[in-house]
Amino acid sequence: MIDDGDGVWWQPSNAELQERVSFRLDRQEKTLGSAEPKTLRFVLTEDALTGAVGSPAVMREQRLHILKLLENNDNLTVQVLRSETYGNPARGGGMTILGFGDKGSPIGFSSVVFGPSTYFDQDADTADQMRAFRRLQELALNQDDSVRLIRQIDEEG
Structure with missing residues (x-):
């Protein structure tokens, strides 16, 4: 996705690409x-697992990465929302909710492709x-x- 945005959302720059990837890897770690x-x-939506981002090899690597993370992290839950599911209250958008337990109030974040993303507090x-x-x-x-669905999607390629 970062590669797809190069030269569109920011000026073409290999350094910018590397910085964005490094930031995300560091945050994940x-x-x-x-x-x-x-x-x-x-x-995650099923479309996020089957979409044409990067290449088929990149998508396969991403699905395998999710499976590996689940095997190695008991504190991680990943659920897939099937494409044919009706009643999705967040269709067309993404959100992040950060909870801090007893250390503070939650913060929400709603991202968009174009325009300002919004924080909610x-x-x-x-x-x-x-x-x-x-x-x-x-x-x-x-x-x-x-x-099981992620594995099935991966097997069907």
Whole structure:
């Protein structure tokens, strides 16, 4: 995805590409390798697993990476929302909700392809996002079925 945005959302630059990739890898390592384990829950759409991003080899690598992360991280949950599922309250958009336990109020983040992404820190806004996320969890496959689907998609190539 970063490669696809080069020269579109920012001026073409190999250094920019490398910086964006390094930032994301560092963030992933800090999140997953933290001394204080975090509970991580994700709902991915089936389209995110089958989309034409990079190349078929890149997509396969991404699916295998998700499976490996699940094998190595008990604090990680990944659920897949099937394409044919009705009632998706977040269709066409993504969201991130960061909870801090008793150390602070949750913060929500809604990303967009073009224009400003939005952070939410008001209780009413983050409560709406939490309801939407819980609904997505209800609609999505459970983790075992999600893993089976990811493997099936990978086998079908």
